Amino acid sequence: GQQLNQSPQSMFIQEGEDVSMNCTSSSIFNTWLWYKQDPGEGPVLLIALYKAGELTSNGRLTAQFGITRKDSFLNISASIPSDVGIYFCAGHRFPLRGGSQGNLIFGKGTKLSVKP
Amino acid sequence: DAGVIQSPRHEVTEMGQEVTLRCKPISGHNSLFWYRQTMMRGLELLIYFNNNVPIDDSGMPEDRFSAKMPNASFSTLKIQPSEPRDSAVYFCASSFRTGAGNQPQHFGDGTRLSIL
Numbered sequence: 144g145q146q147l148n149q150s151p152q153s154m155f156i157q158e159g160e161d162v163s164m165n166c167t168s169s170s171i172f173n174t175w176l177w178y179k180q181d182p183g184e185g186p187v188l189l190i191a192l193y194k195a196g197e198l199t200s201n202g203r204l205t206a207q208f209g210i211t212r213k214d215s216f217l218n219i220s221a222s223i224p225s226d227v228g229i230y231f232c233a234g235h236r237f238p239l240r241g242g243s244q245g246n247l248i249f250g251k252g253t254k255l256s257v258k259p
Numbered sequence: 260d261a262g263v264i265q266s267p268r269h270e271v272t273e274m275g276q277e278v279t280l281r282c283k284p285i286s287g288h289n290s291l292f293w294y295r296q297t298m299m300r301g302l303e304l305l306i307y308f309n310n311n312v313p314i315d316d317s318g319m320p321e322d323r324f325s326a327k328m329p330n331a332s333f334s335t336l337k338i339q340p341s342e343p344r345d346s347a348v349y350f351c352a353s354s355f356r357t358g359a360g361n362q363p364q365h366f367g368d369g370t371r372l373s374i375l
Protein backbone atom coordinates (compact mmCIF):
# COMPACT_ATOMS: atom_id res chain seq x y z
CA GLY A 144 0.00 0.00 0.00
CA GLN A 145 0.90 3.65 -0.03
CA GLN A 146 3.60 4.83 2.31
CA LEU A 147 4.95 8.11 3.52
CA ASN A 148 8.67 8.32 4.11
CA GLN A 149 9.27 10.60 7.06
CA SER A 150 12.73 11.75 8.06
CA PRO A 151 14.63 11.93 10.21
CA GLN A 152 13.43 9.13 12.46
CA SER A 153 14.78 10.95 15.50
CA MET A 154 16.49 14.20 16.41
CA PHE A 155 18.37 15.27 19.49
CA ILE A 156 18.93 19.00 19.57
CA GLN A 157 19.86 21.84 21.86
CA GLU A 158 17.21 24.21 23.15
CA GLY A 159 16.99 27.24 20.90
CA GLU A 160 17.96 25.42 17.73
CA ASP A 161 15.72 25.25 14.69
CA VAL A 162 14.30 21.90 13.59
CA SER A 163 13.34 20.64 10.16
CA MET A 164 11.63 17.40 9.21
CA ASN A 165 9.97 16.21 6.03
CA CYS A 166 7.76 13.64 4.39
CA THR A 167 7.87 12.32 0.87
CA SER A 168 5.67 10.00 -1.10
CA SER A 169 5.62 8.36 -4.50
CA SER A 170 1.92 9.25 -4.77
CA ILE A 171 0.03 12.52 -4.88
CA PHE A 172 -1.85 13.74 -1.85
CA ASN A 173 -4.54 16.41 -1.77
CA THR A 174 -4.07 17.32 1.88
CA TRP A 175 -1.06 17.23 4.17
CA LEU A 176 -1.38 17.28 7.94
CA TRP A 177 1.18 17.50 10.71
CA TYR A 178 0.43 16.06 14.15
CA LYS A 179 2.33 15.95 17.43
CA GLN A 180 1.96 13.11 19.92
CA ASP A 181 2.96 13.37 23.57
CA PRO A 182 3.45 10.22 25.68
CA GLY A 183 0.18 8.64 26.73
CA GLU A 184 -1.90 10.91 24.52
CA GLY A 185 -3.35 10.89 21.06
CA PRO A 186 -1.93 12.83 18.12
CA VAL A 187 -2.85 16.50 18.16
CA LEU A 188 -3.23 18.42 14.93
CA LEU A 189 -0.63 21.16 14.43
CA ILE A 190 -1.05 22.33 10.86
CA ALA A 191 -3.25 21.41 7.89
CA LEU A 192 -2.25 22.16 4.28
CA TYR A 193 -4.76 22.04 1.43
CA LYS A 194 -3.07 23.48 -1.67
CA ALA A 195 0.18 22.76 -3.45
CA GLY A 196 2.73 25.41 -2.56
CA GLU A 197 0.82 26.49 0.54
CA LEU A 198 2.99 27.75 3.39
CA THR A 199 1.29 27.93 6.78
CA SER A 200 2.52 28.97 10.21
CA ASN A 201 1.29 28.20 13.69
CA GLY A 202 3.41 30.11 16.18
CA ARG A 203 6.96 28.82 15.89
CA LEU A 204 5.86 26.08 13.50
CA THR A 205 5.87 26.45 9.73
CA ALA A 206 4.81 23.81 7.23
CA GLN A 207 4.70 23.72 3.46
CA PHE A 208 2.78 21.62 0.93
CA GLY A 209 5.21 20.72 -1.83
CA ILE A 210 4.56 21.88 -5.39
CA THR A 211 4.63 18.32 -6.69
CA ARG A 212 2.01 17.31 -4.08
CA LYS A 213 4.32 14.49 -3.08
CA ASP A 214 6.09 16.08 -0.15
CA SER A 215 5.78 18.37 2.83
CA PHE A 216 8.09 19.77 5.47
CA LEU A 217 7.69 21.06 9.00
CA ASN A 218 10.04 23.57 10.62
CA ILE A 219 10.17 24.49 14.28
CA SER A 220 12.08 27.63 15.13
CA ALA A 221 13.84 28.32 18.42
CA SER A 222 12.97 24.96 19.98
CA ILE A 223 11.98 24.74 23.63
CA PRO A 224 11.79 21.73 25.98
CA SER A 225 8.02 21.33 25.53
CA ASP A 226 8.56 20.67 21.81
CA VAL A 227 9.67 17.18 22.82
CA GLY A 228 7.45 14.49 21.34
CA ILE A 229 6.80 12.53 18.19
CA TYR A 230 5.79 14.44 15.08
CA PHE A 231 3.77 12.70 12.40
CA CYS A 232 3.03 13.76 8.87
CA ALA A 233 -0.15 12.45 7.30
CA GLY A 234 -1.68 12.75 3.87
CA HIS A 235 -5.10 12.36 2.33
CA ARG A 236 -5.06 10.73 -1.07
CA PHE A 237 -7.06 12.09 -3.96
CA PRO A 238 -10.54 10.58 -3.83
CA LEU A 239 -10.72 7.36 -5.79
CA ARG A 240 -13.73 6.93 -8.06
CA GLY A 241 -16.04 4.49 -6.39
CA GLY A 242 -13.49 3.65 -3.76
CA SER A 243 -12.30 4.60 -0.34
CA GLN A 244 -12.10 8.32 0.15
CA GLY A 245 -11.29 8.83 3.78
CA ASN A 246 -7.98 7.17 4.30
CA LEU A 247 -5.31 9.20 6.04
CA ILE A 248 -1.83 7.76 5.52
CA PHE A 249 0.66 8.38 8.33
CA GLY A 250 4.42 8.58 8.32
CA LYS A 251 6.38 6.62 10.94
CA GLY A 252 7.08 9.74 12.96
CA THR A 253 10.06 11.87 13.95
CA LYS A 254 10.99 11.65 17.62
CA LEU A 255 12.27 15.00 18.84
CA SER A 256 14.37 15.37 21.98
CA VAL A 257 15.40 18.82 23.21
CA LYS A 258 18.31 19.31 25.56
CA PRO A 259 17.87 22.31 27.87
CA ASP B 260 -15.30 21.76 23.62
CA ALA B 261 -15.26 18.03 24.33
CA GLY B 262 -12.85 16.13 22.16
CA VAL B 263 -13.01 12.51 21.11
CA ILE B 264 -13.63 10.42 24.21
CA GLN B 265 -12.35 6.88 24.47
CA SER B 266 -12.82 4.29 27.17
CA PRO B 267 -11.28 2.55 28.89
CA ARG B 268 -7.89 4.30 28.94
CA HIS B 269 -6.18 1.08 29.91
CA GLU B 270 -7.23 -2.55 29.59
CA VAL B 271 -5.33 -5.59 30.76
CA THR B 272 -6.89 -8.97 30.16
CA GLU B 273 -6.00 -12.58 29.51
CA MET B 274 -5.82 -14.03 26.06
CA GLY B 275 -9.06 -15.53 24.87
CA GLN B 276 -11.18 -12.89 26.57
CA GLU B 277 -13.45 -10.54 24.69
CA VAL B 278 -12.34 -6.90 24.63
CA THR B 279 -14.60 -3.97 23.82
CA LEU B 280 -13.23 -0.50 23.20
CA ARG B 281 -15.56 2.49 23.09
CA CYS B 282 -15.49 5.84 21.38
CA LYS B 283 -17.59 8.97 21.43
CA PRO B 284 -16.73 11.23 18.49
CA ILE B 285 -16.83 15.00 18.52
CA SER B 286 -20.42 16.20 18.23
CA GLY B 287 -21.28 17.10 14.64
CA HIS B 288 -18.53 15.02 13.10
CA ASN B 289 -19.77 12.52 10.53
CA SER B 290 -16.66 10.39 10.01
CA LEU B 291 -15.12 8.07 12.59
CA PHE B 292 -11.87 6.17 12.38
CA TRP B 293 -10.28 3.37 14.41
CA TYR B 294 -6.48 3.11 14.42
CA ARG B 295 -3.96 0.80 16.03
CA GLN B 296 -0.51 2.03 17.03
CA THR B 297 2.50 -0.19 17.71
CA MET B 298 6.21 0.48 17.78
CA MET B 299 6.81 -1.80 14.83
CA ARG B 300 4.03 -0.67 12.49
CA GLY B 301 3.21 2.85 13.62
CA LEU B 302 -0.34 4.10 13.15
CA GLU B 303 -2.52 1.80 11.10
CA LEU B 304 -6.08 2.52 10.03
CA LEU B 305 -8.35 -0.38 10.92
CA ILE B 306 -11.76 0.83 9.77
CA TYR B 307 -13.65 4.02 9.18
CA PHE B 308 -17.29 5.06 9.06
CA ASN B 309 -19.08 7.84 7.20
CA ASN B 310 -22.50 8.74 8.58
CA ASN B 311 -22.44 5.59 10.73
CA VAL B 312 -21.84 3.31 7.74
CA PRO B 313 -18.59 1.30 7.51
CA ILE B 314 -16.80 2.44 4.36
CA ASP B 315 -13.45 0.69 4.45
CA ASP B 316 -12.57 -2.16 6.79
CA SER B 317 -9.62 -3.43 4.79
CA GLY B 318 -7.32 -2.63 7.69
CA MET B 319 -9.09 -4.94 10.12
CA PRO B 320 -6.51 -7.64 10.71
CA GLU B 321 -8.72 -10.67 11.22
CA ASP B 322 -12.27 -11.82 11.73
CA ARG B 323 -11.62 -11.59 15.45
CA PHE B 324 -11.93 -7.83 15.05
CA SER B 325 -15.29 -6.16 14.53
CA ALA B 326 -16.53 -2.57 14.77
CA LYS B 327 -19.96 -1.03 14.98
CA MET B 328 -21.40 2.44 14.97
CA PRO B 329 -25.04 2.21 16.05
CA ASN B 330 -25.48 5.98 16.08
CA ALA B 331 -23.63 9.20 15.36
CA SER B 332 -22.29 9.53 18.89
CA PHE B 333 -20.98 6.07 19.67
CA SER B 334 -18.76 3.36 18.23
CA THR B 335 -17.23 0.16 19.50
CA LEU B 336 -14.26 -1.94 18.45
CA LYS B 337 -14.43 -5.50 19.64
CA ILE B 338 -11.79 -8.22 19.69
CA GLN B 339 -12.98 -11.77 20.32
CA PRO B 340 -11.05 -13.82 21.19
CA SER B 341 -8.11 -11.60 22.08
CA GLU B 342 -4.48 -12.65 21.56
CA PRO B 343 -1.20 -11.27 22.96
CA ARG B 344 -0.28 -9.85 19.53
CA ASP B 345 -3.32 -7.58 19.75
CA SER B 346 -1.54 -5.60 22.47
CA ALA B 347 -1.26 -2.02 21.23
CA VAL B 348 -2.69 1.44 21.69
CA TYR B 349 -6.02 1.81 19.90
CA PHE B 350 -7.07 5.29 18.84
CA CYS B 351 -10.39 6.61 17.72
CA ALA B 352 -10.55 9.76 15.60
CA SER B 353 -13.36 11.77 14.10
CA SER B 354 -13.71 14.41 11.42
CA PHE B 355 -16.27 16.28 9.38
CA ARG B 356 -16.49 15.28 5.77
CA THR B 357 -18.26 17.39 3.17
CA GLY B 358 -18.66 16.99 -0.55
CA ALA B 359 -15.63 19.24 -0.91
CA GLY B 360 -13.37 16.89 0.97
CA ASN B 361 -12.07 15.83 4.33
CA GLN B 362 -11.51 18.06 7.34
CA PRO B 363 -8.61 17.08 9.63
CA GLN B 364 -9.11 14.17 11.98
CA HIS B 365 -9.10 14.76 15.73
CA PHE B 366 -7.87 11.95 17.93
CA GLY B 367 -8.86 10.64 21.33
CA ASP B 368 -6.25 9.79 23.94
CA GLY B 369 -6.36 6.09 23.10
CA THR B 370 -6.89 2.81 24.89
CA ARG B 371 -3.71 1.01 25.90
CA LEU B 372 -4.53 -2.68 25.55
CA SER B 373 -2.40 -5.43 27.03
CA ILE B 374 -3.29 -9.06 26.39
CA LEU B 375 -1.47 -11.45 28.70
